[in-house]
Every structure is written in C-alpha cells, then in structure tokens.
C-alpha cells in the first residue's frame with residue numbers, strides 16, 4: 096500500500112532581524128508560494144510564523160536564545176522552493192549551529208528549590224521503601240508499553256551518550272521548516288539523518304560529515320525490549336508467533352528528541368520510513384528518560400478522540416504491526432517528575448529525552 100509522505104509538523108523562520116525588517120514584502124510573496132507548496136499538509140501543533148500577526152512575529156521559543164541551535168534545512172530542488180528562497184534571502188545562508196547541552200543548561204538546584212523535591216527522593220539512590228515496579232501491557236494490537244523497563248544505570252548511560260553526541264557535529268538542534276515555525280524540541284539523528292523538511296531524502300545539515308552511529312548498547316536494549324514484548328504477546332494473546340502482531344526489527348535510525356518543560360509535539364504519524372518498512376509494520380520503539388510526558392495516541396488526528404498515557408523515565412513504548420500508523424504526539428512535559436537519583440547522576444536539564452528507534 097503506497098503511503099503518501101506528509102509528516103509535516105512546523106516551519107521555521109530563520110531570518111535575521113535585519114532580514115526581517117528589510118524583506119517583509121518579499122517574505123509575504125514567498126509565503127504564498129510556500130503555503131501553496133505545503134497546502135496539502137496539516138500542521139498539527141506549532142504556530143506558523145508567516146501568518147502570525149505582526150506583534151507576534153518573533154521567534155516563539157520558550158528557551159533562552161543562546162542555547163538554541165538553528166539550521167537551515169536544504170530545500171528540495173523544486174522551482175517553487177528555489178523561488179521562495181530567493182525571495183526570502185535564504186538561499187545563501189549557511190547553518191548556524193550552537194550545541195545544545197541537555198545536561199548543564201543552568202543550575203537545576205537553584206531553579207527547582209529544595210521544596211520541589213519529595214523528601215523521600217533526595218538521596219543518591221532509588222528509594223528502597225518505594226521500589227519501582229515494572230509493568231508490561233498490551234495497549235492495542237501491536238502496541239506495547241513496558242513501564243520502568245530501563246534501569247537507572249541504563250538511563251544514565253543514555254543521557255551521557257546523548258549529551259556527548261549532542262554536543263558534537265550533527266548534535267542537537269531545533270528543527271523546523273524553511274519558511275515557518277519551529278518544532279518545540281531539540282533533535283539529533285543517529286544512523287540516518289531525518290529532518291521535517293527533507294525527510295530521509297538528503298543530508299540537510301552542513302555541519303555533519305558522515306552520520307552518527309547508534310551506540311551498540313542502545314541497539315541491544317531495543318532488541319531486549321522487543322523480545323520481552325513478544326513474550327508478553329505470546330503469554331496474553333496465546334499467539335505462538337508474536338511477530339505476526341508485532342514484527343521484529345533491527346534499528347538503523349534513532350531520532351533523539353529533547354523536550355524542555357515547554358516542549359510538545361503535535362499529533363502525527365511516523366510514515367517517512369521506506370514503503371517496505373511501513374508495509375511490514377516494522378515497529379517504532381520509544382525510550383523515555385527524564386521528566387514525564389503526557390502522550391496521546393489514536394486512529395485519527397483528533398485530540399478529543401485520542402487516548403492519553405503518561406510516559407515516565409525508563410518507560411519503553413512500542414508501536415508496530417496494526418498500530419504502526421497511529422497518530423501520536425506529546426501534549427505536555429510534566430515538570431519536576433524526573434527521578435531525582437537520575438538528575439543527581441547526570442545533571443539532566445529540566446525536560447525529557449526521547450529516543451525513537453526505527454528501521455528505514
């Protein structure tokens with residue numbers, strides 16, 4: 096079944112303030128071209144800066160500017176895009192990348208204040224009086240939630256590795272579209288590059304030479320989670336071949352998102368992977384680390400009809416098979432919900448790290 100590619104979320108306005116003053120007319124003209132270019136797409140969450148009233152025509156970041164990486168996605172060679180680039184003056188701009196550090200944005204302790212920390216959790220260890228229990232649940236055919244699945248040392252390792260990779264070339268930056276708002280998150284790709292504008296089609300960041308690899312220990316954890324999901328399906332569904340409900344896979348893409356406490360992601364489907372991968376229903380495997388997130392999912396792009404679950408630090412969510420095309424998104428990050436022991440060991444900034452593994 097051929098699947099139309101339209102995972103569009105937002106667009107990015109990358110002009111400098113000087114550009115903005117001098118080229119408003121050109122921008123309006125360019126916008127109409129780009130709007131037309133994208134009109135089949137429904138953006139699920141973010142603001143579209145070109146159509147915003149003047150007074151709001153500022154970057155809508157909630158984060159300090161100095162920590163926000165910016166880059167210019169390379170446009171597909173489409174005459175409309177080329178024309179729009181000329182009009183907006185984007186054509187000659189080079190990427191401006193400043194590393195986003197997920198661990199030392201600022202001093203968490205002074206920001207949070209001691210009172211925000213539950214007394215039982217201020218120690219340097221996971222609370223033994225309230226042991227964390229792992230649960231495994233089939234949410235719907237092909238969709239499995241493993242809560243508290245990733246151990247504390249594994250979470251620490253994930254944060255440290257992502258921080259290290261995220262500070263280097265190809266590291267975290269705030270993605271978006273050539274002519275619109277930004278995604279409300281920082282992103283880094285491992286294995287293969289993806290961005291909202293060019294998808295997997297071409298490498299779009301001039302700071303990247305080659306591709307960052309997915310660390311082997313991440314792949315092992317993905318495999319283990321999938322095999323535990325299969326055991327669960329076999330047990331609960333009395334299915335001898337759990338792979339029929341949830342195909343196995345080896346990831347070659349990992350999209351790492353970091354949401355600050357203002358981060359969110361509108362309802363969308365993940366359908367930029369290859370037709371073969373999508374048709375087979377090869378699953379997306381998602382790791383959550385840090386603050387909890389309210390996660391919505393459903394069959395339609397309609398928040399009022401979606402189910403809501405809380406994804407906490409250490410949870411693994413898997414959706415493949417019949418559930419591969421669910422609409423899903425993150426409506427909010429719940430501040431001060433990350434395990435204190437994790438923060439103590441990593442100094443992770445307020446917010447949530449999410450890794451989604453896929454097979455292209």
Ligand SMILES: O=C(O)CCC(=O)C(=O)O
Nearest residue numbers: 350352365381425449451
């Ligand atoms: O952050 C999440 O839980 C979801 C991320 C996601 O849907 C994506 O990166 O496509």
Ligand SMILES: [Fe+2]
Nearest residue numbers: 363364365423
């Ligand atoms: Fe997604």
